[in-house]
Amino acid sequence: MPSRSASNIRLADQCFSVLIMACAAFVTITLIWVLGDIVIKGASHITWSFITSEPSDAGRSGGIGTILVSTLLILCVALGAAIPIGLGVAVWLSEFTVQHSRFSNTVGTTLDVLAGIPSIVYGLFGNAFFSLYLGLGFSILSGGLTLACMILPIFIRTCESGLSAVNNDWRKGAQALGMSRSAAIWHVLLPAAAPAIIAGLILGIGRATAETAALIFTSGYVDRMPGSLLDSGRALAVHIYDLSMNVTGGDNAAYASAFVLITLIILLNTTAQSLIDRWFSQRIYAS
Amino acid sequence: MTMQPHSPTFTLGQIEQGPPCCEPIPHLSIKGLSVRYGAQTVLDEVSLDIYKGCITALIGPSGCGKTSFLSTLNKMTDAISHAHVTGSIHFDNNNILDAQTNVLQLRRRIGMIFQKPNPFPLSIERNLELPLKEHGIKSRKVRKEKIEKALRDVGLWHEVSDRLNTSALALSGGQQQRLCIARAIILEPEILLMDEPCSALDPISSGIVEDLIIRLRGDYTVIIVTHNLAQAKRVANYAAFFWMKERVGKLIEFGQCQHLFDTPQHELTAAYISGAKG
Ligand SMILES: Nc1ncnc2c1ncn2[C@@H]1O[C@H](COP(=O)(O)OP(=O)(O)OP(=O)(O)O)[C@@H](O)[C@H]1O
Numbered sequence: 001m002p003s004r005s006a007s008n009i010r011l012a013d014q015c016f017s018v019l020i021m022a023c024a025a026f027v028t029i030t031l032i033w034v035l036g037d038i039v040i041k042g043a044s045h046i047t048w049s050f051i052t053s054e055p056s057d058a059g060r061s062g063g064i065g066t067i068l069v070s071t072l073l074i075l076c077v078a079l080g081a082a083i084p085i086g087l088g089v090a091v092w093l094s095e096f097t098v099q100h101s102r103f104s105n106t107v108g109t110t111l112d113v114l115a116g117i118p119s120i121v122y123g124l125f126g127n128a129f130f131s132l133y134l135g136l137g138f139s140i141l142s143g144g145l146t147l148a149c150m151i152l153p154i155f156i157r158t159c160e161s162g163l164s165a166v167n168n169d170w171r172k173g174a175q176a177l178g179m180s181r182s183a184a185i186w187h188v189l190l191p192a193a194a195p196a197i198i199a200g201l202i203l204g205i206g207r208a209t210a211e212t213a214a215l216i217f218t219s220g221y222v223d224r225m226p227g228s229l230l231d232s233g234r235a236l237a238v239h240i241y242d243l244s245m246n247v248t249g250g251d252n253a254a255y256a257s258a259f260v261l262i263t264l265i266i267l268l269n270t271t272a273q274s275l276i277d278r279w280f281s282q283r284i285y286a287s
Numbered sequence: 288m289t290m291q292p293h294s295p296t297f298t299l300g301q302i303e304q305g306p307p308c309c310e311p312i313p314h315l316s317i318k319g320l321s322v323r324y325g326a327q328t329v330l331d332e333v334s335l336d337i338y339k340g341c342i343t344a345l346i347g348p349s350g351c352g353k354t355s356f357l358s359t360l361n362k363m364t365d366a367i368s369h370a371h372v373t374g375s376i377h378f379d380n381n382n383i384l385d386a387q388t389n390v391l392q393l394r395r396r397i398g399m400i401f402q403k404p405n406p407f408p409l410s411i412e413r414n415l416e417l418p419l420k421e422h423g424i425k426s427r428k429v430r431k432e433k434i435e436k437a438l439r440d441v442g443l444w445h446e447v448s449d450r451l452n453t454s455a456l457a458l459s460g461g462q463q464q465r466l467c468i469a470r471a472i473i474l475e476p477e478i479l480l481m482d483e484p485c486s487a488l489d490p491i492s493s494g495i496v497e498d499l500i501i502r503l504r505g506d507y508t509v510i511i512v513t514h515n516l517a518q519a520k521r522v523a524n525y526a527a528f529f530w531m532k533e534r535v536g537k538l539i540e541f542g543q544c545q546h547l548f549d550t551p552q553h554e555l556t557a558a559y560i561s562g563a564k565g
């Protein structure tokens with residue numbers, strides 16, 4: 001009967017919509033819960049002196065000033081290494097190797113596997129390679145470079161797919177104008193791939209700032225003000241981990257630090273986005 | 288037919304009657320040109336001369352190798368690893384196909400316009416400035432002058448002079464195609480290759496671009512691929528008819544455009560232009 005089957009279909013439709021909405025609601029509620037928890041328990045402890053002063057009594061009192069400095073230094077090292085290397089490899093993969101050849105497929109699969117490796121493994125690798133083999137010890141430098149290794153695969157992949165998705169007509173157009181390959185890449189293809197590059201960078205910044213496991217064995221725990229990149233420095237995420245796992249009575253400070261961490265990630269992402277936007281739009285519009 | 292006092296310098300009518308529209312001085316001399324992709328030959332032993340300052344139309348059915356022919360002339364085939372080109376293309380006493388040809392310099396002298404307008408996703412001004420910078424024009428002032436001149440030449444100046452810094456992708460299709468032509472002629476090439484430059488445009492934009500192409504005659508040697516026979520008749524001085532036999536493209540007939548359309552020498556040509564084939 002046509003009417004019956006139509007009503008059946010409508011019922012199925014409705015069930016499906018309800019299911020999807022339930023999933024969406026679940027995700028949203030969880031997110032709001034976590035964020036709300038942190039904001040409620042953390043925001044009240046935020047003061048200027050908390051943000052600027054050194055931690056004392058294993059972090060129970062004092063602030064996170066030195067830890068913020070270490071975190072930003074580690075991040076700078078990580079991005080400073082990952083951005084040029086990542087862009088270079090992505091350009092090489094998308095412009096200088098034959099697409100879908102066995103070689104480029106192998107490299108692609110390898111990157112995907114590397115992107116899925118747990119960060120603790122990167123930590124152990126960083127410890128063995130940067131800290132011990134290269135003799136950098138527990139330092140901001142080894143931590144930052146380890147993070148660079150960790151975010152590189154996903155950064156390369158996003159940039160590469162962004163570049164491969166660039167309209168081929170533009171490549172041909174640049175070629176037909178007698179532009180060299182490097183000029184075409186630098187002036188046309190990279191600006192055209194800017195959205196993908198920004199997305200990759202934001203993913204990378206998010207992962208690097210929130211990383212704990214890869215840093216415990218590389219940049220270490222020391223919560224004093226780092227004097228140089230070769231000093232050990234405690235990252236914010238490591239600090240939160242330490243406060244909540246090892247320090248009894250550190251919960252308030254942990255929540256406050258988590259609140260700062262989330263604010264920091266949001267802040268970094270928006271700055272990165274606007275900086276790159278401005279940089280690329282200068283390349284696009286300025287003469 | 289009587290000559291009108293203000294008739295344009297070149298009209299198709301004059302070809303038959305008086306002296307040819309342009310001196311038939313070969314600008315490109317193509318001999319025995321063959322193109323293979325892997326094992327498949329798509330263009331076999333094409334020989335013809337392209338005359339200086341004239342518009343030569345390439346016509347023929349889809350897949351007969353017109354685009355392939357065009358891309359050998361500015362060595363765009365170099366980018367296709369499985370493409371093999373043999374024969375010779377003489378340009379200025381050099382064989383373009385020689386390995387030592389400076390490709391970047393060659394492409395400055397032989398520009399190309401594509402079927403789909405492809406302005407870069409940059410500002411209008413930057414689209415025109417990039418090729419200039421790339422070819423070593425350092426002075427900002429000179430670049431500005433050249434940009435204005437190129438835009439005036441394609442009739443775009445009064446349409447875009449107040450928004451040179453906005454994205455070229457915001458222009459209409461016809462404007463984009465004229466911008467691409469401006470981008471090509473800003474390098475002062477001698478030859479322009481156009482691969483169906485109007486086929487992605489609406490009739491009005493197409494007409495405007497066509498008028499522009501007619502105005503290029505005399506200053507540039509133009510080779511234009513078109514599926515629009517009426518357009519070929521309107522713009523071209525010479526026409527070359529390609530046909531495909533067993534997937535291999537061949538040049539069937541080449542001659543003055545009006546002759547080719549009015550008194551085709553080959554039955555395939557006659558059938559194609561009368562719409563019976565292709
Ligand atoms: N990069 C390539 N690799 C392999 N074969 C190709 C390549 N480019 C074109 N061909 C083949 O060469 C033949 C001629 O193609 P070409 O594009 O030159 O034809 P065309 O005359 O321009 O056709 P159309 O009028 O449809 O544009 C076709 O059979 C096509 O499949």
Ligand SMILES: [Mg+2]
Pocket residue numbers: 353354355482
């Ligand atoms: Mg074609």
